[in-house]
Amino acid sequence: MTPFGARLRALRQERGVTLQQLATAMHVSAAYLSALEHGRRGRPSAGLIHQVNEYFGLIWDDAEDMVRLARLSHPRVTLDTSGLSAEATELANLLASRIRTLPGDTIQRLRRVLEEAGPPGGRG
Incomplete structure (x- = not known):
């Protein structure tokens, strides 16, 4: 959904x-x-x-x-990590491989971390 x-x-x-x-x-x-x-x-x-x-x-x-x-409702998301750090690429791959099995509370915590980091493209 x-x-x-x-x-x-x-x-x-x-x-x-x-x-x-x-x-x-x-x-x-x-x-x-x-x-x-x-x-x-x-x-x-x-x-x-x-x-x-x-x-x-x-x-x-x-x-x-x-x-x-x-x-925020595109059901198929592509992450382009070209030019980013190895850690960013690893994070994107970990999320892609595990998102279907993450419990709801973990998804909420991850979302809060990203929201607290500030707006996209900006420095929080």
Whole structure:
């Protein structure tokens, strides 16, 4: 599941909206929305994000959060470590080989470490 997919599912459940109802309103297939929710489809388009925000009446911070979640929702990630240290390459390979078996609390700890390091490309 992707962050965008998890939020989309939560919104549907909170509001009592079925996949079919949302799909009909947005002129897409229920299968496509299901694939988005389950992480079997890539990032949604800006237009689809706008439609979701409009359908659920999301504005300001909530709408921006959907855009942020969509950006973080590519189910297949490629890490380019060329030009980085051997330690960075090793870390990327360790994460790739073990991410499927990491417990949730470990994933949360790793995420916090990365967030505390500061914004991407910047110095924390």
